[in-house]
Amino acid sequence: MSLNNMSSKNNLELNPRISVDCVIFGFDLNQLKVLVIERSISDSDKQILTLPGDLIYEAENLEIAADRVLFELTGLETIFLEQVGAFGDTDRLNKEADKKWLRAVREEPEARVITIAYFSLVNIHEYAPQASSFAKSAAWIPLNEIDELAFDHFDILQTALKKLKNKIRIQPVGFNLLPEKFTLSQLQKLYEAILGRELDKRNFRRKMLKLQLVEMLEERQEKVPHKPSQYFKFNETNYNILIENGFDNFGF
Amino acid sequence: MSLNNMSSKNNLELNPRISVDCVIFGFDLNQLKVLVIERSISDSDKQILTLPGDLIYEAENLEIAADRVLFELTGLETIFLEQVGAFGDTDRLNKEADKKWLRAVREEPEARVITIAYFSLVNIHEYAPQASSFAKSAAWIPLNEIDELAFDHFDILQTALKKLKNKIRIQPVGFNLLPEKFTLSQLQKLYEAILGRELDKRNFRRKMLKLQLVEMLEERQEKVPHKPSQYFKFNETNYNILIENGFDNFGF
DNA sequence: CCAAAAGTGTTGAAGTTACACCCATGC
DNA sequence: GCATGGGTGTAACTTCAACACTTTTGG
Known part of the structure; x- marks a missing residue:
């Protein structure tokens, strides 16, 4: 050239x-x-x-x-x-x-x-x-x-x-930040890190599961010195729908 | 120069x-x-x-x-x-x-x-x-x-x-678009024009009044061939607070 | 058996949606 | 008196915030 x-x-x-x-x-x-x-x-x-x-x-x-x-x-x-x-x-x-x-x-x-x-x-x-x-x-x-x-x-x-x-x-952004399988606590920590404040564990889990953004895997954590956590993965279909439409939770 | x-x-x-x-x-x-x-x-x-x-x-x-x-x-x-x-x-x-x-x-x-x-x-x-x-x-x-x-x-x-x-x-933007005094129906039309869909009259009014974004004036419409509408003005104090903080109506 | 994080339900309050009729005015 | 848009309340439903104890594992 x-x-x-x-x-x-x-x-x-x-x-x-x-x-x-x-x-x-x-x-x-x-x-x-x-x-x-x-x-x-x-x-x-x-x-x-x-x-x-x-x-x-x-x-x-x-x-x-x-x-x-x-x-x-x-x-x-x-x-x-x-x-x-x-x-x-x-x-x-x-x-x-x-x-x-x-x-x-x-x-x-x-x-x-x-x-x-x-x-x-x-x-x-x-x-x-x-x-x-x-x-x-x-x-x-x-x-x-x-x-x-x-x-x-x-x-x-x-x-x-x-x-x-x-x-x-208004959008499920965080998913690019996590590995393919992750626990709900990890997802919550991510949201807390971005928002800069703590969230209620039970409310957070309820909301995530209701949005059907995540799916439970068969797999669980191993060798952790506490009750092992379920792994989840993203539900890509619902993820894309929500990316498109947003959560749309506004009052009008 | x-x-x-x-x-x-x-x-x-x-x-x-x-x-x-x-x-x-x-x-x-x-x-x-x-x-x-x-x-x-x-x-x-x-x-x-x-x-x-x-x-x-x-x-x-x-x-x-x-x-x-x-x-x-x-x-x-x-x-x-x-x-x-x-x-x-x-x-x-x-x-x-x-x-x-x-x-x-x-x-x-x-x-x-x-x-x-x-x-x-x-x-x-x-x-x-x-x-x-x-x-x-x-x-x-x-x-x-x-x-x-x-x-x-x-x-x-x-x-x-x-x-x-x-x-x-998430913010009370529309106010720059309206004259100093306006009716709630006009405000509603503005929101409908921006959002591109119709809103319920009663719910809209309730919400606006609850946010305390608008204040009722003494004045009413004149010479309109129907029940004259109350004029409102913006409450600048609350307006500025909401501009700053947003409506913050999200689920986390 | 102890420490650590996982997981789980309920209740009261607030907010949202949907909906129908009377009112005041100009003509 | 009629056409026009103004103005109002309630009930069912959904969502949200707050809160405490039991479970499973490694060491």
Whole structure:
């Protein structure tokens, strides 16, 4: 492919004004985590975490770009992504440490860049992120341990989290976050982690079973030092129906 | 101001890759309408409608740009805008009629442009849109009469409408759409227009009154050929509380 | 036998749906 | 007096929140 070929030029040329950033939530059956990467520049700098993200290519759709960037930076693949929104304040790249980093890696470090953020939910055990490209390392960090990120990424993370909280109220989102078989307690912990508050065990189980979102398996936990829990799996048919229609529990 | 002055240069220079588009919903006490403009080029072309929108300036925040563009194209001012999202498919400007128009008005007509859409709700009687700039005319068109728009604007409209439907379930949005005093039947019609289905009169009134979102005024309708209706106004205090917290009527 | 989490029902309160008739006014 | 939309109550049903004890297993 030649750089002078028009179409491949477009495919190979970065758009210096538009980036994508990904907020990837994972759940380790205990707490919510977020996939972040460490910027790799000189070791002397304080390492600051960022969301996986980068400039898009000229001829690349946004969702495709988000998929690609996520893969390049972390090795994660084929993940459902939902748009969080566009972040375009003129001062979003103005922190001194961020500018320094941009000068080191970008061809147009002073350019105004608008970023489109996406979020996704993944089963933390099926996806082992690994460092690549200019990411020094990619890692799952517990959500509540993050209090600072580069650029406006902390803001993006908060917005994505708000979207997730709203979404869980009306759609069965959480299922992408869990392994194929899981216990109802694990499912409950997930909901509690997302909503940020405790739920009543009996009420939660009743509701989940009534929605027919889960099906009991034959299998039970083994070698646990307490009464072993039933495993469940998702009922895909009902899951898809509910994804489509939402829980629709509103008062009109 | 000189074009060679760096900061004013940035303020005067268009960003050829980013635009904003506005979905402005209005309500005439009967049906939902959308503010659209007619593209003004040669009269021989079939007139196709677009959402108010244009390129942003380099040093302009997105929300500010949306405010500005809306004002320039329609004369509407100081409107609350909420982001719908970014629309960036590479083929979004590829329709032949759209390309022709872009060649006529844009400095870089072939550029790939990503647009950030915003939506708002306005009181149709307080805002009289007027043509200006390169908008031949601005007009309120009933939502259900729109089946085609330029670019990907129809898609943007549908997405904005979906957001509005979701929002009305958990927040008292509709109030921006109504005049200061209104009857409960008018409020109900508004909800029906947004939700796209009929609601029970008694249940609706009960619910609204219980939420304490509205307050009865002394005034009643006059000169109507039926029992005159009470006027109500919004209770701003409770309105703001509900905007903040949402109705929170979900089952967990 | 002890620690740990699993699992299970009921009750009272609140909210939701469905439904039909009289009222006040203009013409 | 008639056409029009305004305004009102109740009963059956569903959903929700709160709450405590027994079971099964590993060690």
